[in-house]
Amino acid sequence: MTERKRQILQSAQAILKKKGYAATSVRDIAKSLEIEPASLYSHFSSKEDILKLTCFDMASKFDEAIQEINTLYFDAEQQLRMAIREHVQILTSHLDSAIIFLRDWRNLTGESHLKFVEKRNSYENGIRKIIQTGIDEGRFNESDIKFATLTVLSSVNWIVEWYNPNGKLNATQIAEKLSNFILSGLIKNKL
Amino acid sequence: MTERKRQILQSAQAILKKKGYAATSVRDIAKSLEIEPASLYSHFSSKEDILKLTCFDMASKFDEAIQEINTLYFDAEQQLRMAIREHVQILTSHLDSAIIFLRDWRNLTGESHLKFVEKRNSYENGIRKIIQTGIDEGRFNESDIKFATLTVLSSVNWIVEWYNPNGKLNATQIAEKLSNFILSGLIKNKL
DNA sequence: ATTTGCCTAACGAACGTTAGTTTGTAGTCT
DNA sequence: AGACTACAAACTAACGTTCGTTAGGCAAAT
Structure with a gap:
């Protein structure tokens, strides 16, 4: 796991914690990292992967x-x-x-x-x-x-x-x- | 609360329990009652209302x-x-x-x-x-x-x-x- | 005659995901 | 030193699907 991936994972977890998995969109996660939603797929194969x-x-x-x-x-x-x-x-x-x-x-x-x-x-x-x-x-x-x-x-x-x-x-x-x-x-x- | 409304509510709760609120769609609820999604709105004003x-x-x-x-x-x-x-x-x-x-x-x-x-x-x-x-x-x-x-x-x-x-x-x-x-x-x- | 309960049809928005491309950076070879 | 390769990480653009919800109408019961 690269440093960047770990970083993204951490950011994602902060939002998932707050809103719950089902109520959190990939776009929510991307927004918090100030990247495009599609960019997440350079690191994770799916939302469920996270x-x-x-x-x-x-x-x-x-x-x-x-x-x-x-x-x-x-x-x-x-x-x-x-x-x-x-x-x-x-x-x-x-x-x-x-x-x-x-x-x-x-x-x-x-x-x-x-x-x-x-x-x-x-x-x-x-x-x-x-x-x-x-x-x-x-x-x-x-x-x-x-x-x-x-x-x-x-x-x-x-x-x-x-x-x-x-x-x-x-x-x-x-x-x-x-x-x-x-x-x-x-x-x-x-x- | 009419009898029918109570009945629908109960059916809805059975599904919400199983899948969780955020992961349950209005269509899921309607399907279990064998009615159209739109028909639910004769009884409830919104999904959150339920x-x-x-x-x-x-x-x-x-x-x-x-x-x-x-x-x-x-x-x-x-x-x-x-x-x-x-x-x-x-x-x-x-x-x-x-x-x-x-x-x-x-x-x-x-x-x-x-x-x-x-x-x-x-x-x-x-x-x-x-x-x-x-x-x-x-x-x-x-x-x-x-x-x-x-x-x-x-x-x-x-x-x-x-x-x-x-x-x-x-x-x-x-x-x-x-x-x-x-x-x-x-x-x-x-x- | 009015109300109740459901229908069909459709709306715009948001969803997860894919394809293809660009950018920057680090290492390698001439 | 400069050119070439490789890769990571992001981008733009769009896909088909599903989302919650609304409008308007129709049939049966009251």
């Missing part, structure tokens, strides 16, 4: 993170805390891409769509495995495992909706708060 | 629910459980509308957009008030109140992504599981 690159780039980042964590011999709580920290780190350091990745992947068509869902499920399985370990260890409440996994992921992913890079909380702090919330809930522990 | 009706219908359902709960004199835990139960009930009994409401409201323009955000914030405030009460009562962990509110709402809203009307869990059961998760977290309480 979406594809964005979604799969993010997917592999998450993939790498979870696979590394799953090889480490920590207990479930530690593993979950690490997974959440990595997840938040990836989301917040690529905020535009992250929003597109989470929201617009449904617009992928054909094989791309299938492969994406596959990747997503594989990541979900990584998280599920950690929670399952926690239950097996007797440290986590027994609960519907699919339910727990989705609830964890939803609260983690939602941060892209309100995260402010200039806010008072950095990624690590958010991850810790979130981990505490997920692990301990709202109610005070009886000590 | 989105507007859907979003604001759902918004008032949530609004009514939270306002009623806020007038009741239960403690925070009971109130939060009730709010979650009502929320899940509304989502699952209007699944198509719910998905559009949660995902596509960004496509509202002008005044509609503004009013919608206002309504949404007002609902968020209702939930926030309950959590704040729990903290004041000394029953909930002290935590970033905005953070807690958003985390609660995100995990509740995410159920539309996986809820299956024919699955083994009904709305009430989901609400209870979710309440337990949010209130107690993953880690077992030390008794």
Whole structure:
């Protein structure tokens, strides 16, 4: 990927984030770069190509993170805390891409769509495995495992909706708060 | 609203749910009803009109629910459980509308957009008030109140992504599981 | 007699994309 | 040093399609 292509991709992602994939036209993207719409096709084969690159780039980042964590011999709580920290780190350091990745992947068509869902499920399985370990260890409440996994992921992913890079909380702090919330809930522990 | 209009609205929502607002054309909607695209304009003034009706219908359902709960004199835990139960009930009994409401409201323009955000914030405030009460009562962990509110709402809203009307869990059961998760977290309480 | 619900036909605008060309720049050979 | 080649990145112009929407009319129900 050339420097210019990366530059264009970044500009495109800023607009896609703001307007959503389906509502963004190739002309919108070109305008923000002050080039002609046709010029984009010197770098990308189609509009969907931009979406594809964005979604799969993010997917592999998450993939790498979870696979590394799953090889480490920590207990479930530690593993979950690490997974959440990595997840938040990836989301917040690529905020535009992250929003597109989470929201617009449904617009992928054909094989791309299938492969994406596959990747997503594989990541979900990584998280599920950690929670399952926690239950097996007797440290986590027994609960519907699919339910727990989705609830964890939803609260983690939602941060892209309100995260402010200039806010008072950095990624690590958010991850810790979130981990505490997920692990301990709202109610005070009886000590 | 005539019977026919309600019927058309329902058909439209089924497609909007599947494809997303921006990616759905007026012709798509007409086709599913086996009428001509132009015929839709006997019932709706514009494509956005359909989105507007859907979003604001759902918004008032949530609004009514939270306002009623806020007038009741239960403690925070009971109130939060009730709010979650009502929320899940509304989502699952209007699944198509719910998905559009949660995902596509960004496509509202002008005044509609503004009013919608206002309504949404007002609902968020209702939930926030309950959590704040729990903290004041000394029953909930002290935590970033905005953070807690958003985390609660995100995990509740995410159920539309996986809820299956024919699955083994009904709305009430989901609400209870979710309440337990949010209130107690993953880690077992030390008794 | 009026209204309701749909039709046909068409509008102008915007859509993603293609073909073919121009421009600038960097490297290579005489 | 100057000429030649190669390539990247942009351009102009246009393509066929689809978009949301409107105008005007027609048949059945009220």
